[in-house]
Amino acid sequence: xxxxxxxxxxxxxxxxxxxxxxxxxxxxxxxxxxxxxxxxxxxxxxxxxxxxxxxxxxxxxxxxxxxxxxxxxxx
Numbered sequence: 001x002x003x004x005x006x007x008x009x010x011x012x013x014x015x016x017x018x019x020x021x022x023x024x025x026x027x028x029x030x031x032x033x034x035x036x037x038x039x040x041x042x043x044x045x046x047x048x049x050x051x052x053x054x055x056x057x058x059x060x061x062x063x064x065x066x067x068x069x070x071x072x073x074x075x
Contacts, residue, residue, distance in 0.1 A: 042049070
């Protein structure tokens with residue numbers, strides 16, 4: 001079984017088990033619930049989330065430019 005590539009980038013932790021016998025309606029209901037939850041969180045924490053994402057990207061950019069990614073081949 002191949003591993004899913006999650007948007008968070010997490011590669012370990014608790015697995016999400018989804019029953020194989022869900023109907024399309026059940027899957028859609030959960031999908032819409034998660035979409036609504038994401039929107040509610042975004043409305044409440046938008047500024048904080050944007051600041052944190054910017055900080056993380058800046059940190060990643062700095063570590064890349066200083067050569068901290070030693071596993072990458074040079075040009």
